[in-house]
Structure formats: C-alpha cells, structure tokens
Amino acid sequence: MTSKQPNITLPLKLTFLIFSMVLNCMGIVIIQLSAQKIGYDKLGFLESFKDLPIAIFSLFAVNFISRLGTKKSLIFALLLVGICSLFLPFVEVFWFFKLWFAIIGTCFAIGKICVYGIIRNNMTEERSLAKTMNSVEASFMIGIFVVNTGFGWLISSQFGEYWKFGFISISLISFFTVYLFLKSKIVEPEVKSKRIIPDLSGFGKTPFILFFAVSFFIIFIEQSFNSWLPAFYKDHLKVDSFFALQASSFLALFSYSGRAITSRIIQRFSLSKYFMFCLLMIILVLVLISTIQFFFTENARILLFLFPVIGLFLSPLYPVINSKMIAKIDKDKINTFTSLIVIVSSVSSSLNSISISILFKNQALNYYSLYILGAVIMVTLLSYSYFKLSINKI
Known part of the structure; x- marks a missing residue:
C-alpha cells in the first residue's frame, strides 16, 4: 500500500482471496447439489441467502466496525468464516448451506x-488508489481460480464424495490470515459518530445514483459467469463437472491477468477511456459468442475458450469505477459509502441468480450470452452518462 504499512498488503490480499473462495464456490455447490436432484429453482434462491444478509447487515456493519475497530472486525469476520467452513463437511442437510452462506x-x-x-485511509491520489485497488482485487480472481481448480480435481478424484472437505483448507488459510493481522499494525480512523444507522446525506446526488447503477450491472454480469458458467458448460455444452470447473477456472485466470495488467498500466491512461475500451471489447466478444451459438452450433465447443477471454476486460471494470469514486469521498464517510456498494452488489447478485435460474429451469440456455449482452449494453449507456457528468461537485 504505502511505505508506512508494508506488512499489511499480504493479509489484505489473503482476505480477498478467502472471501472470493467462499463466495464463488456457488458454482461448485450448484453442480454438486443439482446432481443430487435438487432443482435449479431452489438453487437459484440459494444465492439470496448469501446476498440478502449482506444487504441487510451492511449499514449496521459501519457502526459495528466503528465500535470494535477495523482490525478486530476483520479478525472476527475471518475467524467466523474459518470456524463455519471447518464444520461444513460434517453436515449433510441442505438447510445448512443456507445458514452457511448467510454467515459468509x-x-x-x-x-x-x-x-x-484501509485502502482509502492510506491512498489519496486517484490513479494510485486505482492501482492499489486492482492489485488487491486481483487476489479475488485468484480465489475463483483456486476454488474451481482445487474442487474440480477433488470432485474428479477417487475421493469425489468427500468434496466438502475441501472447505477445511479455506479454514486453515483464514486462521493463518488472522495470525498475520494480529502481527500487523493498522492505524484506526477516529470514531466521530456512534449512530446505529450512518449518515446517508449526500449519497442521493445524481453522480452517486449513476455510480450505483453502473456497479449494479457490473456485479450482475460478473455473477452470471462466476456462479453459473460451470452449470452452463455442463448443461448446454455437455461436458463433465471436472471439465466445466476447469474451463471456468480459465475465466478467473484471465480475470486475474486483467486486474494485474490494469494495476501496472492504469497510470498511463484516462480511467474513463480505459473503462469504455474494456466495455467495447466485452461487447465484441459476446457478439461473436452469440453468433456462434445461433448460426454455427456445430462449433459450439469453441465457447469453452471464448467465454474466459471476457474476464480479461470484465475484471478491471469494478475496481476502476470504484477507485474513481472512492478517491472523491471524504475519509470519514468511506465506510458508509462502502456499505452502500456492498448493498447494491448483494441485491444485484441475488436478483441475477434468481433470474438466470429461470433460464436454466426453462432450458433457454441459447439466450445465456444475449442475457449477459443486454446487461453489458446497460453498463455502457450508464457509464457514458456517468463519465460525462462532472463528479468534481460531489
């Protein structure tokens, strides 16, 4: 991050790695539980048990963090993830997955x-903040790759019936990250308010509304891939679970590359132009995919290699748009602002999972790429309006 806190970078990246693995194991859970004859309608609502608690608790979390402190709050969250993941393999009932995702x-x-x-309190310049944000969030993509690859190998092995024991490794990483935080020194922000619900004044301005709308659809697009791409590969392209998860891992690998590259080159380009370029490339790839799906069905297997390419251009969007807005937010409001980002993201993820499960239930997977393309076009239109509007007045 900065020269003052060189020892905090690793635990921050590991934190995002851990949450990436537990949040994005949804695709694995969907594949495994659907094989146990649990319907896609029920699995579509499973994501809501993860997302709705995020939305409900986020505003209260600001007060919780202010009272307990950033470091202790992170340690508490990581310990809870570690303990719950440790118990998961030993519980066989479906309702525990709902409880587990709610806790996660x-x-x-x-x-x-x-x-x-922590990032906002240590970074001030917009481009430096964007570089740091992409660097830390790149570990989120590594988490997706690791969880899909690791569970893919476990599921396809002779020990496939014990696939849930893979969550024990997530527990160990969580406990190790807690240890690193205990050894780290973090400057705590001054507590200025003890309100249960934080002050939301000012967040209703047009730039914020446009920003939240853009964030909503970016998460909408990301979850279309992260949670449902393995199931699309398995049901529509008729590949086995192992290959479906490995092919999805390549999406994460391309996504990591996209964020890693962005963190290195972002200071050379205009954030808004770079953002719009990435959107244009996503549209071009999706148009190509849709063309193959509808007119060249005999070559449908090539989609296994085309979908991951989208990650290269999709992954920078969320960190870039966040860093551009976060750089304008007062430090004393950053936790409140982040809680609103989390709420918007969770609502988007939940609505997307429910709606895309309808495609799966009705065997309308030919429209999977068009469904995503529609969301990308919405992001493009909203982003153009957002960047045209001066945000210096925030």
Whole structure:
C-alpha cells in the first residue's frame, strides 16, 4: 500500500482471496447439489441467502466496525468464516448451506468495508488508489481460480464424495490470515459518530445514483459467469463437472491477468477511456459468442475458450469505477459509502441468480450470452452518462 504499512498488503490480499473462495464456490455447490436432484429453482434462491444478509447487515456493519475497530472486525469476520467452513463437511442437510452462506455473506460485508476503508485511509491520489485497488482485487480472481481448480480435481478424484472437505483448507488459510493481522499494525480512523444507522446525506446526488447503477450491472454480469458458467458448460455444452470447473477456472485466470495488467498500466491512461475500451471489447466478444451459438452450433465447443477471454476486460471494470469514486469521498464517510456498494452488489447478485435460474429451469440456455449482452449494453449507456457528468461537485 504505502511505505508506512508494508506488512499489511499480504493479509489484505489473503482476505480477498478467502472471501472470493467462499463466495464463488456457488458454482461448485450448484453442480454438486443439482446432481443430487435438487432443482435449479431452489438453487437459484440459494444465492439470496448469501446476498440478502449482506444487504441487510451492511449499514449496521459501519457502526459495528466503528465500535470494535477495523482490525478486530476483520479478525472476527475471518475467524467466523474459518470456524463455519471447518464444520461444513460434517453436515449433510441442505438447510445448512443456507445458514452457511448467510454467515459468509454477513462476514463479507464486514470484511469488504474494512479492506476498502484501509485502502482509502492510506491512498489519496486517484490513479494510485486505482492501482492499489486492482492489485488487491486481483487476489479475488485468484480465489475463483483456486476454488474451481482445487474442487474440480477433488470432485474428479477417487475421493469425489468427500468434496466438502475441501472447505477445511479455506479454514486453515483464514486462521493463518488472522495470525498475520494480529502481527500487523493498522492505524484506526477516529470514531466521530456512534449512530446505529450512518449518515446517508449526500449519497442521493445524481453522480452517486449513476455510480450505483453502473456497479449494479457490473456485479450482475460478473455473477452470471462466476456462479453459473460451470452449470452452463455442463448443461448446454455437455461436458463433465471436472471439465466445466476447469474451463471456468480459465475465466478467473484471465480475470486475474486483467486486474494485474490494469494495476501496472492504469497510470498511463484516462480511467474513463480505459473503462469504455474494456466495455467495447466485452461487447465484441459476446457478439461473436452469440453468433456462434445461433448460426454455427456445430462449433459450439469453441465457447469453452471464448467465454474466459471476457474476464480479461470484465475484471478491471469494478475496481476502476470504484477507485474513481472512492478517491472523491471524504475519509470519514468511506465506510458508509462502502456499505452502500456492498448493498447494491448483494441485491444485484441475488436478483441475477434468481433470474438466470429461470433460464436454466426453462432450458433457454441459447439466450445465456444475449442475457449477459443486454446487461453489458446497460453498463455502457450508464457509464457514458456517468463519465460525462462532472463528479468534481460531489
């Protein structure tokens, strides 16, 4: 981050790695539980048990973090994730997955607010903040790759029936990250308010509304891939679970590359122009995918290699748009602002999962790429309006 806190970078990246693995194991859970004859309608609502607690708890989390402190709050969230993941393999009932995702969602709300707050309190210049944001969030993509690859190998092995024991490794990483935080020194922001619900005044301005709308659809697009791409590969392209998860891992690998590259080159380009360029490239790839789906069905297997390319251009969007807005936010409001980002993200993820499960239930997977393309076009239109509007008045 900065020269004052060189020892905090690793635990922050590990925090995002952990939450990435537990949040994005949804695709694995969907594949495994659907094989146990649990319907897509029920699995579509499973994501709501993760996202709705995030939305409900996020505003209260600001007061919780202010009272307990950023460091203790992060440690609490990571310990809870570690303990719950440790118990998961030993519970066989479906309702425990609902409870587990609810706990994970609540902990993620705390974790993300804390991480964003630490970054904002140590970075001031917009481009430097964007570089740091992309660097830390790149570990989120690594988490997706690791969880899909690791569970893919476990599921396809002779020990496939014990796939849930893979969550024990997530527990160990969580406990190790807690140890690193205990050894780290973090400057805590001054507590200025003890309100249960934080002050939301000023967040209703047009730039904020446009920003939240853009964020909503970016998460909408990301979750279309992260949670449902393995199931699309398995149901529509007729590949086995192992190959579906490995192919999805390449999306995460491209996504990591996109964020890693962005963190290195972002200072050379205009943030808004770079953002719009990435959107244009996503549209071009999706148009190509849709063309193959509808007119060249005999070559449909090539989609296994085209979908991951989208990650290269999709992954920079969220960190870039966040960093551009966060750089304008007062430090004493950053936790409140982050909580609103988390709420918008969770609502978007939940609505997307419910709606895309309808495509799966009705066997309308030919429209999967068009469904995503519609969301990308919405992001493009909203982003153009957002960047045209001066945000210096915030």
